[in-house]
Amino acid sequence: MADRHLEPDSPELRARWGGWAFNPAWEAKAKAAIARYPAGRQRSAVMALLDYAQRQIGEETQTQGWLPIPVIEYVAQYLDMPVIRVVEVATFYMMYNLVPVGRYHVQVCGTTPCMLRGSDDIMAACKARGMHLGHVSDDGLWTLTEVECMGNCASAPMVQINDDNYEDLTPERLNAVLDALARGETPKTGTQEPGRHTVEPVGALSTLTAMVGENHDYRGEW
């Protein structure tokens, strides 16, 4: 996270993104987001609008999308709020990319449960495919980021790639997912453990076994 930074302001950046605006489809969503709040409280929609801007840029650039400074300024103007307040929001949340990313943004969770379940191997597998932390790979396909807990501890280790989670990973399973994405396919999201559906226990229950058939009051046994 420490290497998070804004893409420097430059004449090239201004030339590329200076005239950027929502297209009608995203503008409709932006208006809907603003309409959720009382009049005069349009600032509350800042997170939604930044997300929409990033997604529109993602569509335009065939990537996950990112937020160049002129686009942040556009959102600030759109919501009639000081641009520094928008930058504060955009830099705070990891879901906003501040620098260009690849087609697939591979976010590897490295927090304790995932680490205990082998996230170091997942990270190594990503690096073995030519990804570097914080960089777009040479083919423009991948960007690798290490992130903090994504809340999938029961199916650790996991990665988030764009809007989807891939859980219960091993290096082989991750490679299968990444290969499928590289081929343009849509691999199964969620857990990659064969036979597992979501985060239900793997194999037989080891606790609360009496609860399987019917409700059971454990309190007397404590």
Next chain:
Amino acid sequence: MPKLKVDGVEIEVPAGATVLQACELAGKEIPRFCYHERLSIAGNCRMCLVEVKPGPPKPQASCALPASEGQEIRTDSEMVKKAREGVMEFLLINHPLDCPICDQGGECDLQDQSVAYGRGASRYHENKRAVTEKYMGPLIKTVMTRCIHCTRCVRFSEEIAGVDEIGALYRGEDTQITTYLEHAASHELSANVIDLCPVGALTSRPYAFEARPWELKKTLGIDVSDAVGANIRIDSRGREVLRILPRVNDDVNEEWLSDKARYQVDGLTRRRLDRPWLRKNGKLVAATWDEAFAAIAKVKPAASIAAVAGDMVDCETLFAAKALLGALGSNLLEGRQTGLKYATDNLAAVNFNSTFAGIETADAILIVGSHVRWEAPLVNARLRKAAKRGAKVFIIGPAWETTFPATFLGEDVGIINAVPDEVRAALLAAKRPAVIVGGGGLAKGALEPALALYSEVHSALVITDENEGWNGFNVLHMAASRMGGLMLGYAQGGGIADLGAAKPKLLLSLGADEVDYAAFADSIIVYVGHHGDKGAHAADVILPGSAYTEKAGTYVNTEGRVQFAEKAVFAPGDAREDWTILRALADALKVSVGFDSFEGLRAAMIAAVPALGIEGLADYGALPTGVSGTAAGVIAYPIKDFYLTNPIARASETMQRCSAELLHCETFAEAAE
């Protein structure tokens, strides 16, 4: 009024107080970094932890906890001590140990509080965080590694200054305080964040590495850069004023100070007049005091003498000059250098009657021809408070960037003759309506129609407890000497044009640098002042005087508030205190002015104008009634450059750079280090 116990002592605190305030009322010191009584509560430094019962069995942040009935607060328990030690240790994890090279050293909250509440030693062995320096303009020097993320600067710029330009970017340990894209902070109160910063992250750039606080002599003074009369502390070492800081005075400047008042001090050592000069064959040549006085005596002005006062002169100087002219039989006194000629027979009509603290409570404000942000930045902060409380603000005059919601009605002053219905309705509906006439409005004759409008509004006022004694008619002057000058009779019916028309043999210029001296081409001009500015260029004889830090004096601000300033340092070279020059001039012109000491002068002045002897608001009586008049013309604001309004500021390198960089958008390359 909840009753609660602090360390076993029962006290009663006002409703709405926080636990921190309750502890303060009980006389207990609570360490804090992020909490500041004039800013919103952030609660992010955690230094103010106390133990509160009833409540969860853990320390609580007292700054953000409302005091309530029956609380038992401990500030001296083992839990509190451990909590403070823990917080301090966390704060110091990433704080560099660079106190020996830090400008905040000696007046640093973190330093003081770590001595008082810290463990004494660190258990941290890992790497410390480092943050790159952020550019914040010519006044604020940043060392962001020292930042403890209290966000006082962010809250100040958002809440008090009303210019959102400082923000906290990124998150957690990586939080960085910065201006947007490292643009210079560019509002008139920006340097106050230096005072607010509890550590050495934001320090004064012009004062960098100049002195340690314990080396400085601290003198209580009054600021003269505008007519607000901000209370200042002049920090000097030897003969040099090194910096100026605000003093707390809730009635005047709260605890803020404009950038100009704070940073024009380096102008006090440049372009100074440190010896008398005489004009010989069209050229100024250095002279002695005796030669200068002899040259003036040779003019033999008798009653053909006039005096024009500059914007930064104290009342004692004004009175000494008045006494001198009186002894010679003249009363040609004028202080309004740029030609204003509003009526001054009733000073209540040209005073800021609502007071600065009062204007905060106004609920409808009409500003006529005043660029308040530049003419009185501290009043602008008050107007912002009023607007935040819901006051409607209307402005007649060219648009400027307000820091609060305001409606611009147009540039033509004629609007005041018959204000739009919307404005009239707002003023009539208000419980505390106010009108502020500025210099731009006075120049176009807006005083009379504004008075007429206000008296109409005032007579319609329903007097309740809320507005008992309310007088919302205000004139916002720009010169520190203005109200004092008017009280001492520095006003002619036709303004300074009367002086020109009288064709005096001798014109005494008391630091008057904004006068058009072309009107006095036939007069011998004697300039008593401290800077080689416009007045000195036009002068035939220059008598070097003292700047505001070099003499004791009485100043009256635009509210009519009489305030005393003390002398901090001696004037450079042969320069003397202004009153002594005028006293010696009386001898040279062979007249008697009736005082031989500063005390004698002050006594004579107080005998003539008793109000000048009492600190506080002077009483000018009631507003005149039955005033009418019309104003015409397009308003032009008198200040063209906020940073260069007086000779001291014009001589100051800091102010010149501010002007170039912040107003004229020049860029300065940073020196390589």
